[in-house]
Amino acid sequence: MKNKLTAFITLLFFVFAMIGFQNPIASNSIDNNIEQTTEKASEEAFDKMMQVLTHKRCVNCHPSGDRPRQGEDSHYHNFDVQRGTDNHGVVALRCETCHQHENNDFSGVPGAPEWSLAPLSMAWEGLNRVEIAKSMLNPANNGGRDLEHIVEHLTEHELVMWAWNPGIDADGNPREKPPVPKDEYIKAVKEWAEAGAHIPEE
Secondary structure, three states, X not given: OHHHHHHHHHHXXXXXXXXXXXXXXXXXXXXXXXXXXXXXHHXXXXXXXXXXXXOHHHHOOOOOOOOOEEOOOOEEOHHHOOXXXXXXXXXXXXHHHHOOOOOEOOOOEOOOOOOOOOOHHHOOOOOOHHHHHHHHXXXXXXXXXXXXXXXXXXXXXXXXXXXXXOOEOOOOOEOOOOOOOHHHHHHHHHHXXXXXXXXXXX
């Protein structure tokens, strides 16, 4: 009986030892693989997101100066429209004078709620995608937004979402949409943020 009890205790000890045992090399390898997989997924999401944010539908309204750009060739806005003190234009040439809450397919004037230029602190024209991302995450540039509010703005704001419903121009030609479908873009933004909003080096 004593031998059986000793054997049983020895077996239990062996089982618990095996359960508690961790190979530090194998553990580190698993951790590294998980980290590499997460980083790769984050970079893929970043790439997809930036295909949209560097597209003319976004950059035309994020100019580096006081004049918005328009059209597929990103020429300066007609009528010498200027930014104004509140990013909504100057007197008599306010954005809302022409740009209503929806596209006007009779005149070819695009429209969405809160039509305006992005603040000059969020100028993207002339920046590469890494510079845009860094500026976008900087509270001093983005109006004090944290990551949660950045994601909300990028995936829910009606003016941003307008890019996938840009209507037709004055000649009746459909405006070009961003190269990534809206649902894929929204998913990419959220995945990138959830993975830590990592900005890859160029």
